[in-house]
Amino acid sequence: MAETVAESAYQQLHHMFRESEWERRNVRRQLIADANVHFGYSSAVPMDASGLTKKGQMSAGVARQWNERLGKYRKCI
Known part of the structure; x- marks a missing residue:
């Protein structure tokens, strides 16, 4: 994944996914907001x-x- 994400390093991505504390609700809200912007309307993920x-x-x-x-x-x- 580090090769795909611009300006990133393996160690930084590893820390972000493995060690950082995630607030699942906030991540989900942001995912929904990004999908709405991308598709232009409220959408659902089947x-x-x-x-x-x-x-x-x-x-x-x-x-x-x-x-x-x-x-x-x-x-x-």
Whole structure:
């Protein structure tokens, strides 16, 4: 990420995400305000909680968890 963000260094970004205390409510408000400016109107961010069913152990993030689409616990990401 440090290569993508202009005028930043790895250590600064690491501290910002890992060590700094975040006020989640304020971050969310700013995210909504930025989205409204970008899209030109009040908007919502859709979240898909369906999960993708997986059968192996080799995919990153696979764990036994609730799969909304199937309505039961399964290995998914």
